[in-house]
Amino acid sequence: AAxxxxxxxxxxxxxxxxxxxxxxxxxxxIALNSTEASPVYVxxxxxxxxxxxxxNVNASIALNQCNSSSSVIVGTIEQYRxxxxxTVGIPELDEDGFWLSTRGSKIQILGQNERxxxxxxxxxxxxxxxxxxSQVAYSTNPSAPLRWVNQWDNMDGSIERGYxxxxxxFKNGAIVDDLTRVRQYARLLASVRINTVVVNNVNAxxxxxTPQNIDGLGRIADVFRPYGVKIGISLNFATPETLGxxxxxxxxxxxxxxxxxxxxxxxxxxxxxxAGYLVKADSEGEPGPQVYNRTLAEGANLFARAIKPHGxxxxxxxxxxNQLNESNWExxxxxxxxNFFKPLDGKFDDNVVVQIKYGPIHFxxxxxxxxxFANLFKTNIAIELEVTQEYLGQQSHLVYLPPLWxxxxxxxxxxDHKPSxxxxxxxxxxxxxxxxxxxxxxNVGTNNTWLGSHLSMSNLYxxxxxxWDPTADAQGIxxxxxxxxxxxxxxxxxxxxxxxxxxxxxxxxxSGNLGIQTLTDILYTHYGPNPASQDNxxxxxxxxxxxxxIGMDRTIQNGTGYTGQYPEEIASKxxxxxxxxxxxxxxxxxxxxxxxLHSGKTVIQHFYDAHYSGAELAxxxxxxxxxxxxxxxxxxxxxxxxxxxxxxxHSIVWRDAINNxxxxxxxxxDTAGRVGHH
Ligand code: GCU
Numbered sequence: 001a002a003x004x005x006x007x008x009x010x011x012x013x014x015x016x017x018x019x020x021x022x023x024x025x026x027x028x029x030i031a032l033n034s035t036e037a038s039p040v041y042v043x044x045x046x047x048x049x050x051x052x053x054x055x056n057v058n059a060s061i062a063l064n065q066c067n068s069s070s071s072v073i074v075g076t077i078e079q080y081r082x083x084x085x086x087t088v089g090i091p092e093l094d095e096d097g098f099w100l101s102t103r104g105s106k107i108q109i110l111g112q113n114e115r116x117x118x119x120x121x122x123x124x125x126x127x128x129x130x131x132x133x134s135q136v137a138y139s140t141n142p143s144a145p146l147r148w149v150n151q152w153d154n155m156d157g158s159i160e161r162g163y164x165x166x167x168x169x170f171k172n173g174a175i176v177d178d179l180t181r182v183r184q185y186a187r188l189l190a191s192v193r194i195n196t197v198v199v200n201n202v203n204a205x206x207x208x209x210t211p212q213n214i215d216g217l218g219r220i221a222d223v224f225r226p227y228g229v230k231i232g233i234s235l236n237f238a239t240p241e242t243l244g245x246x247x248x249x250x251x252x253x254x255x256x257x258x259x260x261x262x263x264x265x266x267x268x269x270x271x272x273x274x275a276g277y278l279v280k281a282d283s284e285g286e287p288g289p290q291v292y293n294r295t296l297a298e299g300a301n302l303f304a305r306a307i308k309p310h311g312x313x314x315x316x317x318x319x320x321x322n323q324l325n326e327s328n329w330e331x332x333x334x335x336x337x338x339n340f341f342k343p344l345d346g347k348f349d350d351n352v353v354v355q356i357k358y359g360p361i362h363f364x365x366x367x368x369x370x371x372x373f374a375n376l377f378k379t380n381i382a383i384e385l386e387v388t389q390e391y392l393g394q395q396s397h398l399v400y401l402p403p404l405w406x407x408x409x410x411x412x413x414x415x416d417h418k419p420s421x422x423x424x425x426x427x428x429x430x431x432x433x434x435x436x437x438x439x440x441x442x443n444v445g446t447n448n449t450w451l452g453s454h455l456s457m458s459n460l461y462x463x464x465x466x467x468w469d470p471t472a473d474a475q476g477i478x479x480x481x482x483x484x485x486x487x488x489x490x491x492x493x494x495x496x497x498x499x500x501x502x503x504x505x506x507x508x509x510x511s512g513n514l515g516i517q518t519l520t521d522i523l524y525t526h527y528g529p530n531p532a533s534q535d536n537x538x539x540x541x542x543x544x545x546x547x548x549x550i551g552m553d554r555t556i557q558n559g560t561g562y563t564g565q566y567p568e569e570i571a572s573k574x575x576x577x578x579x580x581x582x583x584x585x586x587x588x589x590x591x592x593x594x595x596x597l598h599s600g601k602t603v604i605q606h607f608y609d610a611h612y613s614g615a616e617l618a619x620x621x622x623x624x625x626x627x628x629x630x631x632x633x634x635x636x637x638x639x640x641x642x643x644x645x646x647x648x649x650h651s652i653v654w655r656d657a658i659n660n661x662x663x664x665x666x667x668x669x670d671t672a673g674r675v676g677h678h
Contacts, residue, residue: 032075097141115228146437165445175216192464323538332560333540509614515587
């Protein structure tokens, strides 16, 4: 399994160990819960496997010999107090938090709950697997309670925007029999402290809720539970009609309300600890409350009330918009979320969380921060990120995403002229909300690499780390992942760091720069260059590219008025072309191709230059990778080499397609003589 990638960053590859190192390896594992399906027991076995694989130590698992020397003890604070005595000196922990102390070969791993204990065990093993024997004693707590992943898996086994094979959950309309891959996924998620997985597509199919499938969901939940991962499910708003046989699905209709509450009771009978529902309504053809002239809040609260008695929550998506007409200069899809949700602030029940994509359109290579983060003060919110590289090369291009995510998480929205970092808004700190956090669309599949490419797993790993601590450093996280995945060789570390950190800038440069959006085909595949597909349709991802000029004017003065959705300081920064950063120029302004950027270049020349330099960077990845031949096992070396070889060629396809398209429109030649006629 190690070479195929199924273990991801949990390979526990063998490392050398000196006498000094040996003296710090515990020979006893004390797990404070003997129930096999408990996270603490799982933690004990995980430690046993890791010690064996990495350092060839045969540690035995004991259940309550608190005082043995040379031991790693793992459990909750409470279990420790009951079995072993005093916990003096250990700070108070938040839910899911843990305490880790390593003193020679005496290791203490204590969680606030069993989930936290398991997280602590993985933290300790991550140190061992990187040959790190520092003496530490610290506690760590999550930045927010919601650390979710979303799978867009369909009941027929396909995955919407999935590039790593078929679903590990579903096949032929039902839950698969063999859940081995689900258990392996649970292990990976737990190791990066993800506590909930939504198993089915937001474009949900009502047949998920047949009795047979509810039982299947129960089986899935049983597999995740020992890893401290809860499940959630996406609902289709029209289910009472399409599956239940009612003649309506109006959220205020008493029969509909009763139907959902009965259905929820049935689900909880089989999955008593289900985390909650995820709902996409009134968006892209999905049914919703607006069909009955009810508000989105009334729609969300329908589920919130059904699930409240069970302690569940509702993640309600802010991704709601209508098709628009491009001939209207003021039409703007980017304005939709604030228009729909701002008036509803304060109308959502307290167990509803509005799940907001990082940008106002949809996971583009660069977008400004969604202004909705600065418009909800009495509503719980979470940020939605996308690990699956839908618009970003679909795992056939290397793109390490955290630097992109950081442009949003670290963005200061200056609400009321006060520091208002997005990361502090989503964790609930800024507006004093107790419920908040993040969700990421992941879409792993049955492929042995999970996502379709070994290198793209850095994004899943980093997502978990950032959900726990959004202040963590993108490169630091990456380097931990590289060592865990590919070993401790210095050249391997430096090379993959370098490639990964260059990868998002490279992709932005050869796809869509200056804030024009990704320029992929938006109509069908969301893959490969197709700048023409952005305009002349109702999807509202327009570039308004013409023979003389390009860009969306989103100013209040002369455009769609989108800038006015931001707090004053941000609005005036983007309203004014002088203070708009070059990398978002065409997002906010419509300018001539000859307009001069802050950099001094014209817009068109920047396009030409960036597409050449971006493609060149990507071509360099292949050479860099080839320098690692022999330092990485052949299977993974060859798999990645193949992907990078493809990317090299495809970056040139991108470069030429985009440059020729804008040359043909503008008829302005490249000053360096590469594009156009000379
Ligand atoms: C995009 C994406 C769809 C997805 C939707 C969503 O439109 O292409 O596949 O269903 O976003 O996030 O709901």
